[in-house]
Amino acid sequence: MKKSVILGTLTVAGLAAGAAGAATLDDVKARGKLNCGVVTGLVGFGAPDANGEWQGFDVGVCRAIAAAVLGDPTAVEFIPTTAKTRFTALASGEIDVLARNTTWTFSRDVDLKFDFVGVNYYDGQGYMVPKALGVSSAKELDGATVCIQTGTTTELNLADYFRKNNMSYQPVPIETNAEAQQQYLAGACDVYTTDASGLAATRAAFENPGDHVVLPEIISKEPLGPLVRHGDNDWGDVVRWTFYALVAAEEYGITSANIEELSAGTDNPEINRILGTEDNLGAMLGLDAGWAKNAIAAGGNYGELFEKNIGENTPIGLSRGLNAQWTDGGLMYAPPFR
Amino acid sequence: MTTLSDPPRGAFRLSMLINDTRYRSYTFQFIALVIVIAIFGYLGSNLMANLRAAGLNISYGFLGQSSNYDINQTLIEYSSRSTHWRAAMVGILNTMLVAFLACITATIIGVLAGVLRLSPNWIVRKLMAGYVEAFRNVPVLIWIIIIFTIMTAVLPAPNAFRGDNPTASMLFGAFAFTNRGLYLPAPVWGPGSLIVALVFVASIIGVFVYRRYATKLLYDTGKLLPMGWPSLVILFVPTLLVFFVLGRPISLDYPELKGFNFQGGIQVLGSLIALWWALAIYTGAFIAENVRAGIQSVSKGQAEAAASLGMRPNRIMNLVVLPQALRVIIPPLISNYLNITKNSSLAIVVGYMDITGTLGGITLNQTGRAIEAILLLMLFYLLISLAISGLMNVYNNAVRLKER
Amino acid sequence: MSDTHQQSIGYVRDSMLPETAPPLGEAGAIKWARANLFSSVANGILTLVALFTIYLLISAVLPWILNGIWEAPSIRACREILDGATGGCFAVLTERWNQLLFGFKYPSDIYWRPTLAFVLLFVAIAPVLFRKVFPAQMLVFTALYPFVAYYLIWGGSILIPIFALLGFVVGYLVYSRFVAQSFAAGFFGGIVAALLFWYVTGFLPVEGILALEEVPSRDMGGFMLNLILGTVCVSLSIPFGIALALGRQSDMPIIKWICVVFIEFIRGVPLITLLFVANVVLAYFLPPGTNFDLILRVIIMITMFASAYIAEVIRGGLAALPNGQYEAGDSLGLDYAQKMRLIILPQALKISIPGIVNVAVGLFKDTTLVSVISMFDLVGMIRGPILASTEWNGVYWELLSFAALLFFVVCYGISQYSQWLERELQTDHR
Known part of the structure; x- marks a missing residue:
């Protein structure tokens, strides 16, 4: 076995010389696979199921990008990243796109040199407490012990919130969501705080979800979205517009069910442009004319992805809220395709 | 005489750099040095190129910025407005604390188990052998997780102390064992x-x-x-x-249940207890083996001679066997202390905020300064290790058999 | 005389009495118990305490195991079957058995390949471990094993491992051609020849020739990952360890200091920081655009880690050899390479074997640390996908004891072997 590693190293070193310096889009096409960084396991957003297939909302975005670029939604290599490793993995080129419920912040965008291509989930940090505690507002949490997942913006928000309200608390930092659940259920902490969507997902996995309540206060803005490396604008455009194609598809009523029918040609020029039957938008991105069609066919439009993975009929049971289309009073708003 | 045995000194030729043993070592050293410099140069130039491509730079400025996060165990004053540097200091002290506690406990456990493994009592001997083998052959990470799970899943939550009919009660009205830690007066x-x-x-x-x-x-x-x-x-x-x-x-x-938690008294965090005891019991098994080997290294005649002088078994152990065994026991003991310090970096698994948790954890995540943070982290552990092995050398020189 | 006695004195016994059994308190189990368990009051108390501890352990664990549920789709179903009684939900083990052993991404229809590689590992390692029992010819298979194992586990074209093997053969041929002149010429010539051979064959089309389904190393997981990391890193680190140990013993100050700094640096930092380097930092030090697999980066770091420790063990072995051995080599007129190869190293390595085995056990245990950097080894599988799943959220004890048991079996086996070997070596050394 040891020899093979030596050989592997040699081959890799040999390959490296040729691969250096190419643009991400060309890399992905040459490789035939998209390397997509995902969470190590958060039900609803990205987690392997019992058969080892990755499932989830963020995973759906990865599959859509792969379908748009390579025409095959399964041509994705899912690379699990922790809060600690995600940014280096992206910066060093190990992954092409990071779709790992990552909050868009100033310093990540500017200082760490990444580009957030959009927001696929508008979230905010909330608190979950056992009902038996009789707490109805986060303002009553003075002196509580709070479980947090380390390495996220939640730690900072938590510190800010308690300082602002002049309350004290004891943080219990925990590596993974599974361990946080264990601690919380055992009563090692009174409160569990993370993004409200994560709280809902966690609560859904409990034996008696009814015994726990999510407090009404949302203490932060957490726009979660896919991100790419700063500087490779062509690739950024591909990811951005693939995502917006999903959003626009919902707006115009393109679903995975009727997409074949619609791609035969419709009276709506916007739909035609998205599906590539009018004006070749794909060519401008360096993709096929049917790029958006493939992306939408991969897992459905934005609304379908939402409903299938985290919507009200799933165990996670999130309502659309801010993530509804702008026509329904939400924030999902795709720029025009023209 | 010397003139006879010295080879004739010919003029220096270039081929002597390879063929002449007097000069060959210079050639080899030169080649080695060039290779090492080349490797470092290569890695460094890659680093520069990569950083330039990503638009990043190496800077330790983040250490002076406000950390904005809280730490649950601070031996020195610290708040979320303190700097990242201060957070790293808190982490260092927490590392030292858990390592210190675990070293002492591991020594006690190890010496006890090591002596008991040689006890004439069959069942105790076997029990201790079982302990030693069970802990030596299972990864410390698994033990840390197991003991942490025991801490959180078996001990009662503070809630259990509440109400008219509490399911848990404080020991002597002063000590409360909860899954958040131990509260003492x-x-x-x-x-x-x-x-x-x-x-x-x-x-x-x-x-x-x-x-x-x-x-x-x-x-x-x-x-x-x-x-x-x-x-x-x-x-x-x-x-x-x-x-x-x-x-x-x-x-x-005295600690008292007020609001969400016990108030007053001293709280020993659950994560500290879990890490401390996991490291202590795990390393204790290794120390037990060293102690046993040390005691067995003292020849039987010494104990028999002491017995024939009429000394009691306790005194034989304390005055004759142990002092001689210590010379064998101490060096591996110190390297076990070193292992405890290094293994305490697994604190990250139980959420104990040691240096790996603050500087190598939250600070790294919040600032994204991976290279700088990890470099500092390694430097810290290196310094600790060098200090401990320096101590070991001093000790070794002090107890070396004085042969006359 | 005797006759008269017998007849005249009636009270003299004329035949031996049969031996009677010793008194009840001095025989059998009771005597053993008195000698071993209750020889003094303190000892008696100790015995009682020990018995009580054992009773506590058994009474806690036994019903849990005996009452265990082995067939259930989820923890809730399992708890329903138990209906409040004590018992383990071992169903998680049967349900996720393959995930625990192979990770969740290794294709399930080719589980036979790593299993076969695992079985062959024993065949390959047996002649090394028990030289006296197995014929020396079996060592040929040991030499072939790495290539076979690579082919089985990773798949791909059979030509890749064959070329790798041929590279070594070429290197060896060149080495044996030149070694008679000078060891250095043979050694470096061999390395250059092998590298050249690999470089040239790198251009040949190899795809699809007798190919097994290819599995990227990212898909390795579960206990298999621990075993791969353990075996690869230990076997790789032995040659590096020898080189470092010799370097540290060397008279050449620069080489000596390079080795000392490397060894002390690696031994001074925890493995977890090196893994962080592999995971977070190493990518910055590679040429732009290169992409090492995480598993390869981890192998590099763990190998460096293990080499430093093995170097110290071998240095101990070198130091333990009496000076006369070195002087004897010198007086025979051997040069450094010959002396080391023919006299010093064979003896030093033999002394160091138990130490190396101990390092190997420690390293194998430390492979669980990769779970901290989001690799799904056995512990990573448990902490990540299995405990996070809705079905098995909360089955800690069953999973953790299973992991502990697996490691215990392997490590205890190896350390028993090491002790046996130590005894074996002792007899012919002293």
């Missing part, structure tokens, strides 16, 4: 407590003086003064007298 230093403390320190010195006097008396005159109970009397009686005379200046602050 904290001393409150009233006026006059300084005198009590001084008297206590003086008593400790007094005990040493008395014991030295007794030993001297024994050697000079052969008269054996009792050692045990007078020491205890000297240690406690004056302090207690002063304590009551001054009207009990030191009182205890």
Whole structure:
């Protein structure tokens, strides 16, 4: 076995010389696979199921990008990243796109040199407490012990919130969501705080979800979205517009069910442009004319992805809220395709 | 003579760099040096190129920025407005604390288990062998997780202490074992407590003086003064007298269940206890093996000679066997201490905020300064290791058999 | 005389009495118990305490195991079957058995390949471990094993491992051609020849020739990952360890200091920081655009880590050899390479074997640390996908004891072997 590693190293070193310096889009096409960084396991957003297939909302975005670029939604290599490793993995080129419920912040965008291509989930940090505690507002949490997942913006928000309200608390930092659940259920902490969507997902996995309540206060803005490396604008455009194609598809009523029918040609020029039957938008991105069609066919439009993975009929049971289309009073708003 | 055995000194030729053993070593060293420099240069230039491509730079400025996060165990003053550097300091102290506690506990456990493994009692011997094998052959990470799970899943939550019919109660009304940690009474230093403390320190010195006097008396005159109970009397009686005379200046602050948690007293965090005991029990198994090997290395004749002089088994152990065994036990013991310090970096698994958790964890995540943070982290552990192995060398030189 | 006695004195016994059994308190189990368990009051108390501890352990664990549920789709179903009684939900083990052993991404229809590689590992390692029992010819298979194992586990074209093997053969041929002149010429010539051979064959089309389904190393997981990391890193680190140990013993100050700094640096930092380097930092030090697999980066770091420790063990072995051995080599007129190869190293390595085995056990245990950097080894599988799943959220004890048991079996086996070997070596050394 040891020899093979030596050989592997040699081959890799040999390959490296040729691969250096190419643009991400060309890399992905040459490789035939998209390397997509995902969470190590958060039900609803990205987690392997019992058969080892990755499932989830963020995973759906990865599959859509792969379908748009390579025409095959399964041509994705899912690379699990922790809060600690995600940014280096992206910066060093190990992954092409990071779709790992990552909050868009100033310093990540500017200082760490990444580009957030959009927001696929508008979230905010909330608190979950056992009902038996009789707490109805986060303002009553003075002196509580709070479980947090380390390495996220939640730690900072938590510190800010308690300082602002002049309350004290004891943080219990925990590596993974599974361990946080264990601690919380055992009563090692009174409160569990993370993004409200994560709280809902966690609560859904409990034996008696009814015994726990999510407090009404949302203490932060957490726009979660896919991100790419700063500087490779062509690739950024591909990811951005693939995502917006999903959003626009919902707006115009393109679903995975009727997409074949619609791609035969419709009276709506916007739909035609998205599906590539009018004006070749794909060519401008360096993709096929049917790029958006493939992306939408991969897992459905934005609304379908939402409903299938985290919507009200799933165990996670999130309502659309801010993530509804702008026509329904939400924030999902795709720029025009023209 | 020397002129005869010296080879004739010919003129230097280039081929001598390879063929002549006198010069060949220079060639090899030169090549090695060039290779090392080339490797570092290559890595460095890659680093520069990568950083330039990503638009990043190496800077330690983040250490001076405000950290914005809270830490649950701070031995020095710290708040979320303190700097990242301060957070790293808190982490270092937390590492030292858990390593110190675990080293002491592991030594006690290890010595006990090591001695008991040689006990004439069959069942105890087997039990200790079971302990040693079970802990030596399972990864420390698994033990840390198991003990942490015991801490959180088996011990009661503070809630259980509440209500008219609590399912859990405090030990002696003073100690509360909860899954958030152990709550114990904290001393409150009233006026006059300084005198009590001084008297206590003086008593400790007094005990040493008395014991030295007794030993001297024994050697000079052969008269054996009792050692045990007078020491205890000297240690406690004056302090207690002063304590009551001054009207009990030191009182205890008992932990009390208020709001969400116990308030008052001292809280020992659950994560600290879990890590501390996991490391102590795990390393204790290794120390037990060293102790056993050390004791077995003392030849049987020594113990038999002592026995034939009429010494009691306890004294044989304390005065004859252990002092000789220590020379074998101490060096691996110190490297076990080193292992404890290094293994304490697994604190990250239980959420204990040591240096890996603060500087190598939250700070790294929040600032994204991976290279700088990890470099500092390695530097810290390296310094600790060098300090400990320096100590070990000093000790080794001190106890080396003085051969005359 | 005797006759008269017998007849005249009636009270003299004329035949031996049969031996009676010793008194009840001095025989059998009771005597053993008195000698071993209750020889003194303190000992008696110790015995009682020990018995009580054992009773506590058994009474806690036994019903849990005996009452265990082995068939259930989820923890809730399992708890329903138990209905409040004590018992383990071992169903998680049967349900996720393959995930625990192979990770969740290794294709399930080719589980036979790593299993076969695992079985062959024993065949390959047996002649190394028990030289006296197995014929020396079996060592040929040991030499072939790495290539076979690579082919089985990773798949791909059979030509890749064959070329790798041929590279070594070429290197060896060149080495044996030149070694008679000078060891250095043979050694470096061999390395250059092998590298050249690999470089040239790198251009040949190899795809699809007798190919097994290819599995990227990212898909390795579960206990298999621990075993791969353990075996690869230990076997790789032995040659590096020898080189470092020799370097540290060397008279050449620069080489000596390079080795000392490397060894002390690696031994001074925890493995977890090196893994962080592999995971977070190493990518910055590679040429732009290169992409090492995480598993390869981890192998590099763990190998460096293990080499430093093995170097110290071998240095101990070198130091333990009496000076006369070195002087004897010198007086025979051997040069450094010959002396080391023919006299010093064979003896030093033999002394160091138990130490190396101990390092190997420690390293194998430390492979669980990769779970901290989001690799799904056995512990990573448990902490990540299995405990996070809705079905098995909360089955800690069953999973953790299973992991502990697996490691215990392997490590205890190896350390028993090491002790046996130590005894074996002792007899012919002293």
